Amino acid sequence: MRETMSRNGLLDRLKSGEILISDGATGTYLQARGLEPGGCPEEWNASHPEVVRGMAADYFAAGSDAVETNSFGGSPFMLKKYGHADRVEELNRLAARHARSAAPPGRYVIGSVGPTGEFLEPVGPVSVEEMYEGFVRQVTALAEGGADAICAETMTALDEACLVVRATKERTGLVAVATMTFDKGPRGNFTMMGVTPEDAVRGLLDAGADVVGANCGNGILYMVEISAEMRRVTDAPILIHANAGIPAIRKGQIIYPEAPDWMGPHYRALVDAGATFVGGCCGTTPDHIRAIVKALRG
Amino acid sequence: MPIVNEGIQQEIDKYVTRPEEKEKFTAWFSEVSPLMQDIAYALIKGKQHDVSRLVRQALDEGVEAHDALDDGLISGMGIVGVKFRDNIIFVPEVLVAARAMKAGMAHIEPILSAAGIEPVGKVIMGTVKGDLHDIGKNLCIMMLRGSGFEVIDLGVDTKSDQFIAAVEEHSARIVGMSALLTTTMPNMGKTIQAFIDAGLRDDVKIMVGGAPVTQEFADEMGADGYGKDALACVAKAKEFIAELGVAVEA
Numbered sequence: 001m002r003e004t005m006s007r008n009g010l011l012d013r014l015k016s017g018e019i020l021i022s023d024g025a026t027g028t029y030l031q032a033r034g035l036e037p038g039g040c041p042e043e044w045n046a047s048h049p050e051v052v053r054g055m056a057a058d059y060f061a062a063g064s065d066a067v068e069t070n071s072f073g074g075s076p077f078m079l080k081k082y083g084h085a086d087r088v089e090e091l092n093r094l095a096a097r098h099a100r101s102a103a104p105p106g107r108y109v110i111g112s113v114g115p116t117g118e119f120l121e122p123v124g125p126v127s128v129e130e131m132y133e134g135f136v137r138q139v140t141a142l143a144e145g146g147a148d149a150i151c152a153e154t155m156t157a158l159d160e161a162c163l164v165v166r167a168t169k170e171r172t173g174l175v176a177v178a179t180m181t182f183d184k185g186p187r188g189n190f191t192m193m194g195v196t197p198e199d200a201v202r203g204l205l206d207a208g209a210d211v212v213g214a215n216c217g218n219g220i221l222y223m224v225e226i227s228a229e230m231r232r233v234t235d236a237p238i239l240i241h242a243n244a245g246i247p248a249i250r251k252g253q254i255i256y257p258e259a260p261d262w263m264g265p266h267y268r269a270l271v272d273a274g275a276t277f278v279g280g281c282c283g284t285t286p287d288h289i290r291a292i293v294k295a296l297r298g
Numbered sequence: 299m300p301i302v303n304e305g306i307q308q309e310i311d312k313y314v315t316r317p318e319e320k321e322k323f324t325a326w327f328s329e330v331s332p333l334m335q336d337i338a339y340a341l342i343k344g345k346q347h348d349v350s351r352l353v354r355q356a357l358d359e360g361v362e363a364h365d366a367l368d369d370g371l372i373s374g375m376g377i378v379g380v381k382f383r384d385n386i387i388f389v390p391e392v393l394v395a396a397r398a399m400k401a402g403m404a405h406i407e408p409i410l411s412a413a414g415i416e417p418v419g420k421v422i423m424g425t426v427k428g429d430l431h432d433i434g435k436n437l438c439i440m441m442l443r444g445s446g447f448e449v450i451d452l453g454v455d456t457k458s459d460q461f462i463a464a465v466e467e468h469s470a471r472i473v474g475m476s477a478l479l480t481t482t483m484p485n486m487g488k489t490i491q492a493f494i495d496a497g498l499r500d501d502v503k504i505m506v507g508g509a510p511v512t513q514e515f516a517d518e519m520g521a522d523g524y525g526k527d528a529l530a531c532v533a534k535a536k537e538f539i540a541e542l543g544v545a546v547e548a
Contacts, residue, residue, distance in 0.1 A: 031481060036428070037428045037479060037481035037482050038427070038428025038429055038430065038455065038479065038481070038482055039428075081430050117430075117431075119390075119393065122394075123390045123393050123394060124393070156389075185385035186384055186385050187384070187385040187386070188385075190385060190388065191388075192388065192389050192433075193388050193389050193390055194387070194388030194389070194390065194391075246510070247480040247510055248512075248515075249483065249484070249515050249518065254480050254481060254483070254484075282480075
Protein backbone atom coordinates (compact mmCIF):
# COMPACT_ATOMS: atom_id res chain seq x y z
CA MET A 1 0.00 0.00 0.00
CA ARG A 2 2.75 2.41 0.95
CA GLU A 3 4.67 1.55 -2.22
CA THR A 4 1.70 2.27 -4.47
CA MET A 5 1.16 5.61 -2.76
CA SER A 6 4.85 6.45 -3.21
CA ARG A 7 4.66 5.74 -6.90
CA ASN A 8 1.50 7.78 -7.37
CA GLY A 9 3.03 10.49 -5.24
CA LEU A 10 6.01 10.86 -7.54
CA LEU A 11 4.02 11.53 -10.68
CA ASP A 12 1.43 13.69 -8.94
CA ARG A 13 4.12 15.87 -7.44
CA LEU A 14 5.89 16.26 -10.76
CA LYS A 15 2.64 17.01 -12.60
CA SER A 16 1.69 19.63 -10.02
CA GLY A 17 4.81 21.52 -11.07
CA GLU A 18 6.84 20.75 -7.98
CA ILE A 19 10.61 20.81 -8.62
CA LEU A 20 12.21 17.57 -7.46
CA ILE A 21 15.91 16.86 -7.04
CA SER A 22 17.42 13.61 -8.28
CA ASP A 23 20.86 12.22 -7.46
CA GLY A 24 24.36 12.42 -8.91
CA ALA A 25 26.60 9.99 -10.72
CA THR A 26 26.80 6.30 -10.00
CA GLY A 27 29.73 5.20 -12.17
CA THR A 28 32.21 7.82 -11.01
CA TYR A 29 31.06 7.33 -7.37
CA LEU A 30 31.79 3.59 -7.53
CA GLN A 31 35.06 4.12 -9.41
CA ALA A 32 36.21 6.44 -6.62
CA ARG A 33 35.62 3.50 -4.27
CA GLY A 34 37.53 0.92 -6.22
CA LEU A 35 35.42 -0.14 -9.18
CA GLU A 36 37.90 -0.98 -11.95
CA PRO A 37 37.73 1.12 -15.14
CA GLY A 38 35.78 -1.06 -17.54
CA GLY A 39 34.51 -3.24 -14.66
CA CYS A 40 30.88 -4.32 -14.18
CA PRO A 41 29.15 -1.88 -11.82
CA GLU A 42 26.00 -4.02 -11.48
CA GLU A 43 28.03 -6.92 -10.11
CA TRP A 44 28.82 -4.71 -7.11
CA ASN A 45 25.16 -5.03 -6.08
CA ALA A 46 26.09 -8.57 -5.05
CA SER A 47 29.76 -8.21 -4.11
CA HIS A 48 29.78 -4.76 -2.48
CA PRO A 49 26.21 -4.25 -1.21
CA GLU A 50 27.29 -1.91 1.59
CA VAL A 51 28.98 0.45 -0.89
CA VAL A 52 25.94 0.51 -3.19
CA ARG A 53 23.55 1.03 -0.28
CA GLY A 54 25.93 3.66 1.09
CA MET A 55 25.82 5.51 -2.24
CA ALA A 56 22.02 5.80 -2.06
CA ALA A 57 22.27 6.86 1.59
CA ASP A 58 24.87 9.52 0.71
CA TYR A 59 22.67 11.00 -1.99
CA PHE A 60 19.53 10.96 0.16
CA ALA A 61 21.51 12.60 2.97
CA ALA A 62 22.70 15.29 0.55
CA GLY A 63 19.06 16.10 -0.17
CA SER A 64 18.02 14.02 -3.17
CA ASP A 65 14.28 13.38 -3.39
CA ALA A 66 15.03 10.40 -5.62
CA VAL A 67 18.03 8.19 -6.31
CA GLU A 68 18.74 6.01 -9.31
CA THR A 69 19.54 2.33 -8.93
CA ASN A 70 22.91 0.82 -9.84
CA SER A 71 21.48 -0.98 -12.86
CA PHE A 72 22.47 1.19 -15.83
CA GLY A 73 24.21 -1.72 -17.58
CA GLY A 74 21.74 -4.30 -16.27
CA SER A 75 20.23 -5.37 -19.57
CA PRO A 76 20.88 -8.98 -20.66
CA PHE A 77 22.88 -7.66 -23.64
CA MET A 78 25.27 -5.66 -21.48
CA LEU A 79 25.58 -8.19 -18.65
CA LYS A 80 26.38 -10.90 -21.21
CA LYS A 81 29.62 -9.06 -22.04
CA TYR A 82 30.77 -9.65 -18.46
CA GLY A 83 29.51 -13.22 -18.33
CA HIS A 84 26.59 -12.33 -16.08
CA ALA A 85 23.68 -12.86 -18.52
CA ASP A 86 22.08 -15.33 -16.12
CA ARG A 87 22.06 -12.78 -13.28
CA VAL A 88 19.77 -10.15 -14.83
CA GLU A 89 16.94 -10.69 -12.33
CA GLU A 90 19.27 -10.98 -9.31
CA LEU A 91 21.42 -7.91 -10.00
CA ASN A 92 18.52 -5.63 -10.98
CA ARG A 93 16.40 -6.70 -8.01
CA LEU A 94 19.34 -6.09 -5.67
CA ALA A 95 19.98 -2.69 -7.26
CA ALA A 96 16.45 -1.56 -6.42
CA ARG A 97 16.49 -3.18 -3.01
CA HIS A 98 19.70 -1.41 -1.95
CA ALA A 99 18.33 1.99 -2.95
CA ARG A 100 14.96 1.27 -1.36
CA SER A 101 16.55 0.16 1.92
CA ALA A 102 18.35 3.51 2.19
CA ALA A 103 15.32 5.61 1.22
CA PRO A 104 13.67 7.72 3.92
CA PRO A 105 9.83 7.78 3.84
CA GLY A 106 8.38 9.81 1.00
CA ARG A 107 11.48 9.58 -1.19
CA TYR A 108 11.78 7.70 -4.43
CA VAL A 109 13.76 4.97 -6.13
CA ILE A 110 14.27 5.25 -9.90
CA GLY A 111 15.33 2.11 -11.77
CA SER A 112 18.08 3.07 -14.22
CA VAL A 113 18.02 1.36 -17.62
CA GLY A 114 20.85 2.21 -20.00
CA PRO A 115 21.34 1.33 -23.67
CA THR A 116 21.83 -2.30 -24.72
CA GLY A 117 24.76 -1.36 -26.95
CA GLU A 118 23.04 -3.10 -29.84
CA PHE A 119 21.34 -1.74 -32.94
CA LEU A 120 17.78 -2.77 -33.70
CA GLU A 121 16.84 -4.26 -37.05
CA PRO A 122 17.16 -3.29 -39.86
CA VAL A 123 20.28 -1.29 -38.98
CA GLY A 124 21.56 -4.02 -36.67
CA PRO A 125 21.00 -7.67 -35.80
CA VAL A 126 18.62 -7.46 -32.83
CA SER A 127 14.86 -7.84 -33.28
CA VAL A 128 12.33 -5.62 -31.55
CA GLU A 129 10.94 -8.69 -29.76
CA GLU A 130 14.33 -9.71 -28.40
CA MET A 131 15.19 -6.23 -27.16
CA TYR A 132 11.70 -5.71 -25.67
CA GLU A 133 11.89 -9.03 -23.77
CA GLY A 134 15.32 -8.09 -22.48
CA PHE A 135 13.96 -4.82 -21.08
CA VAL A 136 10.96 -6.65 -19.60
CA ARG A 137 13.32 -8.85 -17.60
CA GLN A 138 15.15 -5.81 -16.34
CA VAL A 139 12.20 -3.54 -15.46
CA THR A 140 10.18 -6.29 -13.76
CA ALA A 141 13.17 -7.14 -11.56
CA LEU A 142 13.64 -3.46 -10.70
CA ALA A 143 9.94 -3.21 -9.84
CA GLU A 144 10.17 -6.31 -7.64
CA GLY A 145 13.10 -4.76 -5.81
CA GLY A 146 11.06 -1.69 -4.95
CA ALA A 147 11.54 0.90 -7.70
CA ASP A 148 8.91 3.64 -8.05
CA ALA A 149 9.84 4.53 -11.59
CA ILE A 150 11.98 3.35 -14.47
CA CYS A 151 14.30 5.76 -16.24
CA ALA A 152 15.61 4.84 -19.69
CA GLU A 153 18.72 6.98 -19.86
CA THR A 154 21.71 7.91 -21.98
CA MET A 155 19.58 6.76 -24.90
CA THR A 156 20.51 7.79 -28.44
CA ALA A 157 18.08 5.62 -30.41
CA LEU A 158 14.44 6.65 -30.11
CA ASP A 159 13.09 3.18 -30.93
CA GLU A 160 15.16 1.61 -28.17
CA ALA A 161 14.11 4.21 -25.60
CA CYS A 162 10.46 3.66 -26.56
CA LEU A 163 10.86 -0.08 -25.96
CA VAL A 164 11.92 0.59 -22.37
CA VAL A 165 8.95 2.93 -21.90
CA ARG A 166 6.56 0.35 -23.33
CA ALA A 167 8.00 -2.48 -21.25
CA THR A 168 7.64 -0.29 -18.17
CA LYS A 169 4.03 0.70 -18.80
CA GLU A 170 2.90 -2.68 -20.09
CA ARG A 171 4.58 -4.91 -17.51
CA THR A 172 5.07 -2.87 -14.33
CA GLY A 173 2.75 0.12 -14.28
CA LEU A 174 5.57 2.20 -12.77
CA VAL A 175 6.21 5.83 -13.69
CA ALA A 176 8.06 5.82 -17.02
CA VAL A 177 10.89 8.31 -17.47
CA ALA A 178 13.11 8.53 -20.54
CA THR A 179 16.12 10.76 -21.16
CA MET A 180 18.32 10.97 -24.22
CA THR A 181 21.88 12.17 -24.82
CA PHE A 182 22.36 15.00 -27.32
CA ASP A 183 25.43 16.50 -28.98
CA LYS A 184 25.67 19.95 -30.45
CA GLY A 185 26.51 19.74 -34.14
CA PRO A 186 26.69 22.11 -37.11
CA ARG A 187 22.94 21.83 -37.58
CA GLY A 188 21.78 21.91 -33.99
CA ASN A 189 21.22 19.35 -31.25
CA PHE A 190 20.98 15.69 -32.21
CA THR A 191 21.65 12.35 -30.60
CA MET A 192 24.28 10.19 -32.27
CA MET A 193 21.42 8.47 -34.09
CA GLY A 194 19.95 11.71 -35.42
CA VAL A 195 17.15 12.40 -32.92
CA THR A 196 16.39 16.03 -31.98
CA PRO A 197 15.09 17.06 -28.53
CA GLU A 198 11.72 17.73 -30.17
CA ASP A 199 11.65 14.29 -31.87
CA ALA A 200 12.52 12.74 -28.53
CA VAL A 201 9.72 14.48 -26.64
CA ARG A 202 7.07 13.56 -29.21
CA GLY A 203 8.21 9.97 -29.71
CA LEU A 204 8.65 9.19 -26.02
CA LEU A 205 5.32 10.72 -24.98
CA ASP A 206 3.63 8.78 -27.79
CA ALA A 207 5.11 5.56 -26.42
CA GLY A 208 3.64 6.33 -23.01
CA ALA A 209 6.41 8.13 -21.13
CA ASP A 210 5.30 10.18 -18.12
CA VAL A 211 8.51 12.20 -17.89
CA VAL A 212 10.95 13.08 -20.69
CA GLY A 213 14.36 14.72 -20.69
CA ALA A 214 18.08 14.60 -21.32
CA ASN A 215 21.18 13.33 -19.58
CA CYS A 216 24.93 13.11 -20.07
CA GLY A 217 27.06 14.37 -22.95
CA ASN A 218 27.57 17.88 -21.70
CA GLY A 219 27.69 20.19 -18.72
CA ILE A 220 25.02 22.39 -17.19
CA LEU A 221 25.00 25.30 -19.66
CA TYR A 222 24.27 23.08 -22.62
CA MET A 223 21.54 21.31 -20.68
CA VAL A 224 19.79 24.64 -20.06
CA GLU A 225 19.54 24.95 -23.85
CA ILE A 226 18.22 21.40 -24.29
CA SER A 227 15.67 21.88 -21.54
CA ALA A 228 14.33 25.03 -23.19
CA GLU A 229 14.08 23.23 -26.53
CA MET A 230 12.04 20.46 -24.94
CA ARG A 231 9.85 22.80 -22.88
CA ARG A 232 8.82 24.56 -26.09
CA VAL A 233 6.98 21.44 -27.25
CA THR A 234 5.49 19.91 -24.10
CA ASP A 235 3.95 20.55 -20.69
CA ALA A 236 5.10 17.16 -19.39
CA PRO A 237 7.62 16.98 -16.53
CA ILE A 238 11.21 17.27 -17.79
CA LEU A 239 14.14 15.46 -16.13
CA ILE A 240 17.68 16.74 -16.70
CA HIS A 241 20.85 15.05 -15.44
CA ALA A 242 23.86 17.22 -16.34
CA ASN A 243 27.50 16.13 -16.33
CA ALA A 244 29.97 18.02 -14.20
CA GLY A 245 31.35 19.26 -17.51
CA ILE A 246 33.29 17.37 -20.15
CA PRO A 247 36.01 15.22 -18.58
CA ALA A 248 39.60 16.35 -19.05
CA ILE A 249 42.96 14.82 -18.28
CA ARG A 250 45.24 16.88 -16.05
CA LYS A 251 48.59 15.33 -15.16
CA GLY A 252 47.33 11.85 -15.97
CA GLN A 253 44.26 12.24 -13.75
CA ILE A 254 40.73 12.44 -15.07
CA ILE A 255 38.83 15.40 -13.73
CA TYR A 256 35.33 16.68 -14.27
CA PRO A 257 35.78 20.44 -14.31
CA GLU A 258 32.36 21.71 -13.16
CA ALA A 259 32.66 22.00 -9.38
CA PRO A 260 29.62 22.04 -7.06
CA ASP A 261 29.87 25.75 -6.18
CA TRP A 262 30.06 26.70 -9.84
CA MET A 263 27.50 24.22 -11.11
CA GLY A 264 24.87 24.57 -8.37
CA PRO A 265 23.70 28.14 -9.07
CA HIS A 266 23.20 27.33 -12.75
CA TYR A 267 20.43 24.94 -11.75
CA ARG A 268 18.21 28.00 -11.23
CA ALA A 269 18.63 28.73 -14.94
CA LEU A 270 17.91 25.06 -15.67
CA VAL A 271 14.61 25.24 -13.79
CA ASP A 272 13.77 28.57 -15.46
CA ALA A 273 14.37 26.83 -18.79
CA GLY A 274 11.65 24.35 -17.94
CA ALA A 275 13.29 21.44 -16.12
CA THR A 276 11.21 20.17 -13.22
CA PHE A 277 13.27 17.19 -12.06
CA VAL A 278 17.00 17.89 -11.87
CA GLY A 279 20.16 16.08 -10.90
CA GLY A 280 23.63 15.19 -12.10
CA CYS A 281 25.26 12.65 -14.38
CA CYS A 282 28.95 11.73 -14.83
CA GLY A 283 31.33 13.41 -12.41
CA THR A 284 28.67 14.77 -10.05
CA THR A 285 28.81 13.88 -6.37
CA PRO A 286 26.80 14.29 -3.17
CA ASP A 287 28.50 17.71 -2.85
CA HIS A 288 26.99 18.70 -6.19
CA ILE A 289 23.56 17.67 -4.92
CA ARG A 290 24.08 19.76 -1.77
CA ALA A 291 24.92 22.74 -3.99
CA ILE A 292 21.81 22.15 -6.11
CA VAL A 293 19.61 21.91 -3.01
CA LYS A 294 21.12 25.18 -1.76
CA ALA A 295 20.55 26.90 -5.12
CA LEU A 296 16.95 25.76 -5.47
CA ARG A 297 15.74 25.61 -1.87
CA GLY A 298 17.92 28.16 -0.12
CA MET B 299 30.60 13.54 -69.66
CA PRO B 300 27.94 15.30 -67.63
CA ILE B 301 26.52 13.78 -64.48
CA VAL B 302 23.62 11.69 -65.76
CA ASN B 303 22.44 10.18 -62.48
CA GLU B 304 19.96 12.75 -61.16
CA GLY B 305 20.28 11.38 -57.66
CA ILE B 306 24.00 12.08 -57.59
CA GLN B 307 23.45 15.56 -58.99
CA GLN B 308 20.90 16.29 -56.26
CA GLU B 309 23.20 14.92 -53.55
CA ILE B 310 25.91 17.31 -54.67
CA ASP B 311 23.52 20.24 -55.09
CA LYS B 312 21.76 19.82 -51.76
CA TYR B 313 24.34 18.36 -49.42
CA VAL B 314 27.86 19.16 -50.57
CA THR B 315 27.93 22.81 -49.60
CA ARG B 316 31.63 23.61 -49.24
CA PRO B 317 32.63 25.09 -52.64
CA GLU B 318 35.90 23.16 -52.97
CA GLU B 319 34.14 19.87 -52.17
CA LYS B 320 31.26 20.65 -54.54
CA GLU B 321 33.81 21.29 -57.29
CA LYS B 322 35.74 18.13 -56.49
CA PHE B 323 32.71 15.83 -56.50
CA THR B 324 31.21 17.45 -59.60
CA ALA B 325 34.46 17.00 -61.50
CA TRP B 326 34.85 13.43 -60.26
CA PHE B 327 31.36 12.23 -61.13
CA SER B 328 31.41 13.98 -64.50
CA GLU B 329 34.28 11.73 -65.45
CA VAL B 330 32.93 8.34 -64.39
CA SER B 331 30.52 6.16 -66.36
CA PRO B 332 26.76 6.25 -65.75
CA LEU B 333 26.97 2.76 -64.25
CA MET B 334 29.51 3.98 -61.69
CA GLN B 335 27.24 6.92 -60.88
CA ASP B 336 24.37 4.47 -60.31
CA ILE B 337 26.52 2.37 -58.00
CA ALA B 338 27.55 5.42 -56.00
CA TYR B 339 23.96 6.61 -55.64
CA ALA B 340 22.72 3.18 -54.59
CA LEU B 341 25.47 3.10 -51.95
CA ILE B 342 24.54 6.54 -50.64
CA LYS B 343 20.95 5.32 -50.33
CA GLY B 344 22.06 2.16 -48.54
CA LYS B 345 20.61 -0.16 -51.20
CA GLN B 346 22.88 -3.14 -50.63
CA HIS B 347 21.18 -5.46 -53.14
CA ASP B 348 21.31 -2.83 -55.90
CA VAL B 349 24.98 -2.15 -55.17
CA SER B 350 25.77 -5.84 -55.28
CA ARG B 351 23.89 -6.34 -58.54
CA LEU B 352 25.38 -3.27 -60.23
CA VAL B 353 28.94 -4.05 -59.19
CA ARG B 354 28.54 -7.60 -60.49
CA GLN B 355 27.20 -6.14 -63.75
CA ALA B 356 30.13 -3.74 -64.02
CA LEU B 357 32.70 -6.50 -63.49
CA ASP B 358 30.90 -8.72 -66.01
CA GLU B 359 31.00 -5.87 -68.53
CA GLY B 360 34.76 -5.70 -68.15
CA VAL B 361 35.22 -2.84 -65.69
CA GLU B 362 38.44 -3.28 -63.75
CA ALA B 363 37.87 -4.22 -60.11
CA HIS B 364 39.98 -1.32 -58.93
CA ASP B 365 37.99 1.15 -61.01
CA ALA B 366 34.69 -0.21 -59.73
CA LEU B 367 36.03 0.28 -56.20
CA ASP B 368 37.26 3.84 -56.76
CA ASP B 369 34.65 5.18 -59.17
CA GLY B 370 31.56 3.47 -57.77
CA LEU B 371 32.09 2.65 -54.12
CA ILE B 372 34.71 4.98 -52.71
CA SER B 373 33.22 7.99 -54.49
CA GLY B 374 29.79 7.21 -53.02
CA MET B 375 31.30 6.81 -49.53
CA GLY B 376 32.93 10.20 -50.02
CA ILE B 377 29.52 11.86 -50.17
CA VAL B 378 28.31 9.76 -47.21
CA GLY B 379 31.30 11.02 -45.24
CA VAL B 380 30.53 14.66 -46.01
CA LYS B 381 26.87 14.26 -45.03
CA PHE B 382 27.84 12.52 -41.78
CA ARG B 383 30.36 15.21 -40.87
CA ASP B 384 27.78 17.90 -41.57
CA ASN B 385 25.04 16.21 -39.51
CA ILE B 386 22.79 15.63 -42.50
CA ILE B 387 22.82 11.92 -41.83
CA PHE B 388 23.74 10.03 -38.70
CA VAL B 389 24.98 6.66 -37.51
CA PRO B 390 22.06 4.57 -38.85
CA GLU B 391 22.44 5.91 -42.39
CA VAL B 392 26.21 5.47 -42.33
CA LEU B 393 25.90 1.88 -41.12
CA VAL B 394 23.41 1.09 -43.85
CA ALA B 395 25.65 2.69 -46.51
CA ALA B 396 28.62 0.77 -45.14
CA ARG B 397 26.64 -2.44 -45.43
CA ALA B 398 25.95 -1.60 -49.08
CA MET B 399 29.66 -0.90 -49.55
CA LYS B 400 30.46 -4.29 -48.09
CA ALA B 401 28.02 -5.94 -50.51
CA GLY B 402 29.88 -4.39 -53.42
CA MET B 403 33.28 -5.25 -51.94
CA ALA B 404 32.29 -8.91 -51.76
CA HIS B 405 32.64 -9.05 -55.56
CA ILE B 406 35.74 -6.87 -55.74
CA GLU B 407 37.91 -8.16 -52.91
CA PRO B 408 38.54 -11.65 -54.33
CA ILE B 409 39.72 -10.14 -57.60
CA LEU B 410 42.06 -7.68 -55.91
CA SER B 411 43.47 -10.38 -53.63
CA ALA B 412 44.04 -12.74 -56.53
CA ALA B 413 45.82 -10.03 -58.49
CA GLY B 414 48.06 -9.33 -55.51
CA ILE B 415 47.00 -5.69 -55.41
CA GLU B 416 48.50 -3.99 -52.37
CA PRO B 417 46.16 -2.10 -50.09
CA VAL B 418 46.75 1.63 -49.64
CA GLY B 419 48.07 0.79 -46.17
CA LYS B 420 47.61 -1.55 -43.22
CA VAL B 421 45.92 -0.36 -40.04
CA ILE B 422 45.57 -2.13 -36.70
CA MET B 423 42.41 -0.92 -34.95
CA GLY B 424 41.19 -1.65 -31.45
CA THR B 425 39.24 -0.26 -28.52
CA VAL B 426 41.56 0.04 -25.53
CA LYS B 427 41.83 -2.21 -22.49
CA GLY B 428 38.82 -2.04 -20.18
CA ASP B 429 36.55 -0.48 -22.78
CA LEU B 430 33.82 -2.44 -24.58
CA HIS B 431 32.50 0.30 -26.86
CA ASP B 432 33.02 -0.14 -30.57
CA ILE B 433 30.49 1.79 -32.65
CA GLY B 434 32.97 4.56 -33.46
CA LYS B 435 35.80 2.13 -34.10
CA ASN B 436 33.60 0.06 -36.40
CA LEU B 437 32.53 3.11 -38.39
CA CYS B 438 36.17 4.10 -38.83
CA ILE B 439 37.07 0.59 -39.95
CA MET B 440 34.29 0.60 -42.55
CA MET B 441 35.42 3.97 -43.90
CA LEU B 442 39.09 2.89 -43.90
CA ARG B 443 38.30 -0.32 -45.77
CA GLY B 444 36.09 1.70 -48.06
CA SER B 445 39.12 3.87 -48.82
CA GLY B 446 41.33 0.95 -49.75
CA PHE B 447 43.07 0.22 -46.44
CA GLU B 448 43.54 -3.25 -45.09
CA VAL B 449 42.30 -3.18 -41.50
CA ILE B 450 42.98 -5.72 -38.78
CA ASP B 451 40.25 -5.32 -36.17
CA LEU B 452 41.39 -6.36 -32.69
CA GLY B 453 37.94 -5.73 -31.23
CA VAL B 454 37.35 -4.33 -27.76
CA ASP B 455 39.26 -4.50 -24.47
CA THR B 456 42.60 -4.64 -26.34
CA LYS B 457 45.78 -4.80 -24.27
CA SER B 458 49.05 -3.13 -25.24
CA ASP B 459 50.78 -6.38 -26.08
CA GLN B 460 47.92 -7.33 -28.40
CA PHE B 461 48.42 -4.10 -30.37
CA ILE B 462 52.15 -4.78 -30.56
CA ALA B 463 51.71 -8.41 -31.58
CA ALA B 464 49.31 -7.41 -34.35
CA VAL B 465 51.71 -4.76 -35.69
CA GLU B 466 54.49 -7.34 -35.85
CA GLU B 467 52.36 -10.13 -37.28
CA HIS B 468 50.92 -7.98 -40.07
CA SER B 469 53.84 -5.61 -40.61
CA ALA B 470 51.37 -2.78 -40.13
CA ARG B 471 52.58 0.81 -39.99
CA ILE B 472 49.45 2.43 -38.57
CA VAL B 473 47.70 1.84 -35.25
CA GLY B 474 44.32 3.33 -34.34
CA MET B 475 43.02 3.28 -30.76
CA SER B 476 39.50 4.10 -29.64
CA ALA B 477 38.00 4.79 -26.21
CA LEU B 478 34.57 5.90 -25.10
CA LEU B 479 35.12 5.74 -21.34
CA THR B 480 37.16 8.59 -19.91
CA THR B 481 38.50 6.14 -17.38
CA THR B 482 40.09 3.96 -20.06
CA MET B 483 41.71 6.81 -21.99
CA PRO B 484 44.94 6.55 -19.98
CA ASN B 485 45.39 3.08 -21.48
CA MET B 486 46.13 4.83 -24.77
CA GLY B 487 49.17 6.42 -23.12
CA LYS B 488 50.16 3.05 -21.67
CA THR B 489 50.01 1.41 -25.09
CA ILE B 490 52.12 4.17 -26.63
CA GLN B 491 54.66 3.69 -23.84
CA ALA B 492 54.63 -0.06 -24.52
CA PHE B 493 55.56 0.63 -28.14
CA ILE B 494 58.42 2.86 -26.93
CA ASP B 495 59.61 0.19 -24.50
CA ALA B 496 59.50 -2.42 -27.26
CA GLY B 497 61.63 -0.21 -29.49
CA LEU B 498 58.83 -0.05 -32.06
CA ARG B 499 57.57 3.52 -31.61
CA ASP B 500 59.41 4.92 -34.63
CA ASP B 501 58.11 2.18 -36.89
CA VAL B 502 54.45 3.07 -36.54
CA LYS B 503 52.09 6.02 -36.68
CA ILE B 504 49.56 5.98 -33.86
CA MET B 505 46.21 7.74 -34.01
CA VAL B 506 43.55 8.00 -31.32
CA GLY B 507 39.85 8.76 -31.28
CA GLY B 508 36.60 8.41 -29.36
CA ALA B 509 34.00 10.72 -27.88
CA PRO B 510 36.00 11.97 -24.85
CA VAL B 511 39.33 12.13 -26.71
CA THR B 512 40.67 15.53 -27.79
CA GLN B 513 43.64 16.85 -29.78
CA GLU B 514 45.07 18.11 -26.50
CA PHE B 515 44.83 14.69 -24.95
CA ALA B 516 46.33 13.05 -28.04
CA ASP B 517 49.31 15.43 -27.91
CA GLU B 518 49.78 14.85 -24.19
CA MET B 519 49.77 11.07 -24.68
CA GLY B 520 52.31 11.24 -27.49
CA ALA B 521 50.00 10.09 -30.28
CA ASP B 522 50.82 11.04 -33.87
CA GLY B 523 47.28 12.00 -34.69
CA TYR B 524 43.70 12.52 -33.56
CA GLY B 525 40.47 12.40 -35.54
CA LYS B 526 37.10 13.56 -34.29
CA ASP B 527 35.12 11.28 -36.58
CA ALA B 528 35.44 8.50 -39.12
CA LEU B 529 36.07 10.93 -41.96
CA ALA B 530 38.95 12.53 -40.05
CA CYS B 531 40.30 9.06 -39.24
CA VAL B 532 40.60 8.22 -42.93
CA ALA B 533 42.17 11.60 -43.72
CA LYS B 534 44.73 11.09 -40.94
CA ALA B 535 45.53 7.56 -42.13
CA LYS B 536 46.15 8.89 -45.65
CA GLU B 537 48.41 11.62 -44.21
CA PHE B 538 50.36 8.95 -42.37
CA ILE B 539 50.84 6.93 -45.55
CA ALA B 540 52.21 10.00 -47.28
CA GLU B 541 54.56 10.69 -44.34
CA LEU B 542 55.69 7.08 -44.15
CA GLY B 543 56.32 7.02 -47.88
CA VAL B 544 58.49 10.08 -47.63
CA ALA B 545 60.31 8.66 -44.62
CA VAL B 546 61.04 5.43 -46.50
CA GLU B 547 62.41 7.36 -49.45
CA ALA B 548 64.56 9.53 -47.22
